[in-house]
Amino acid sequence: VSAQQADLLDRRLLFFTGKGGVGKSTVAAATALLAARVGRRVLLVEVDAKGDIPAQFERAPVGFAPKEIHPGVLAMAMDTEQSLQEYLRLNLRVPVLGRVGPLARALDFVASAAPGVKEILTIGKICWEVRESIEGRADFDMVVVDAAATGHIVAQLGAPEGIRDLVDVGPVRAQTQWLSEILEDPAITAVNVVTTPEEMPVAETIELVQRIRTETSVPLGSVIVNRVLPELFTTADEETFAALTEPHVNERLRQRAGSGSTAVIDGARLAVALRRTRAQHLEELRNAVDLPLMYLPYLFVRDHGLRVTRMVADELGEELGL
């Protein structure tokens, strides 16, 4: 276990991104659960509010206001409109916009039309919560973000810099400074990429790591490889397995264990083949990315829910040497 891995949980702000469908929400939820187990209080932020995060804890969807969904784990769903209202209220002392109808709509319109505004409202809210926790005003001491997928995360992480390029003056420009200080501090922040050992997720991971390095100054953490299939055989075992597939041996097996023996052999052959193609993608990943890699096994028994969150947290804890 490298030092970098061990102190993953010591950061205050952890992003988890990755291609859609690789289990990013599960890994984010499991990380929060693991952190809570070692005594931290965690705010889990769901950026693409689909209700996935509370579901990992068997809870109903949450709103913009953080709510405890598990002992030591609070959750909130990002909502850029509410983030804007909160920003205006707290920073510019503009009264709650809900009542000012058209004005709120106009601001929301600019927010969805002007580039980077939605992104800055997302990243701004996250950094705000981190700063509150640093200054001891929050009910948690760590923020874990189930972040946008690979396609969007760079725009979000780079939003403070992007805004500085576009806006020459004004409070927004000034505000981006402290955001960058939080995002760019390796003692505070780490962006982790979740992937599976398959072609497209690996290709996207390699590209994303590259882009985060060149287009942002936000520090990278680890790459978490999810759903790794078990290696069935050693090389010697493989020869034995090959012998079992020979016709007369197979016939003997059928006599002894029944006609289903063939299905068992076919199943093992499929498992070996799947593991093998995946191993090639893992190799590609290892060669292209110099970040610490963590491996989470494929879970045969369940595929979602608190049971899985717990199992993944156990595995993650083992990888971290906890």
Added chain:
Amino acid sequence: VSGLEQLLATKEVVVFCGSGGVGKTSAAASAALGASCRLGGKVLVLTIDPAKRLASALGLEGIGNRAVQVRPEILKAAGVEPRGELWAAMLDTKQSWDDLVLRHAKDEETAYKILDNRLYHNLTSRFVQSHDYIAMERLYEIHATGEYDLIVIDTPPTRNAIDFLEAPARMADFFSSRLLRWLTLPYRVGGKRGTRVLSVASKPFYQIADRILGSAFLEDIAEFFLNFQSMYDGFVARSKAVERLLHDRRTTFTVVTTLEAAPLHEAERFCKELIARKFHLGALVLNKTLPDYLLSPEGAAAATELVDHAGPIAAELASLDNPALADPARTARVLRTIGDSYRNFSVVALRESELRSELAHTPDVIARVPTLEADIGDLDGLVEIGRWLFAD
């Protein structure tokens, strides 16, 4: 004739959709390949973001928006005999937006003003769902040329698979929005850059916006939208035409999913939405499913037998005079391993079969494609998928 074959024979546009990672692109490419072989004619697969190996297998590397024909020799090498022609194209988002602006701007000067605006790049690459819209827009444009008998398109990965359905309407809304007019009004009245005339209604907005964004930035935005608005009529008419095409009887949707809980849930929701919005839901593809032999009771019995009696069975096999089976301890270990592995995979297969039987709102055509041992990165792989897609 398989269900999918009949569907492709009667439609001109097939939109493949589903959540990320389910194998949409390969399924779309394979369906197009199958159509060109079985039905003939000129078939185009328009793909959004293909894996590198698939792109190079189709000869799509670095060709931008242009369609290229997949050379018949490579198809023959993969063991298929095309009756018609298979063409492939990728979507270049930036290029497509530029084309759109050039087409709809009132004159060339305005077009280049828009293309040079520093907000334009940001906007087209990041604008909410700009990918969705532009993909459908390209589809419309290609269909309108009348060059192809069948166009198969795979949709961009979106958070919600439904987003792109609404993209044309949203785009029209955006341009016809009174709000946009209202926002740009002070600048339209003010005339030249740097002057704006605020009405009583818009004053409070601009006061706040100035404080947040700075007036220079706001002016940039306004100028950009003013120019952009000049494309209003063309744009709205166009996005309505795109929407009409998606609703046309000649267009059908194919939903692709794996039998995992999350993508399947998304697929079901999507099928339901398509039906509710009166789009034609033609087929459902269950991709990367585990083979049926993992569900056989005989298999389960044999797996249990191999795990429970690995020792005695290994001892028996040692007598077969095969050097690889000479060590009973090793053989026993392998027998236990394969028995155990079978049971593991069969739990997943059971879960899949249960999910499959719970499916509601499904179309008439359901194709099932098993997990293939290797990744789909070449034409052989597409041919293999096709065998299952077009199975009777």
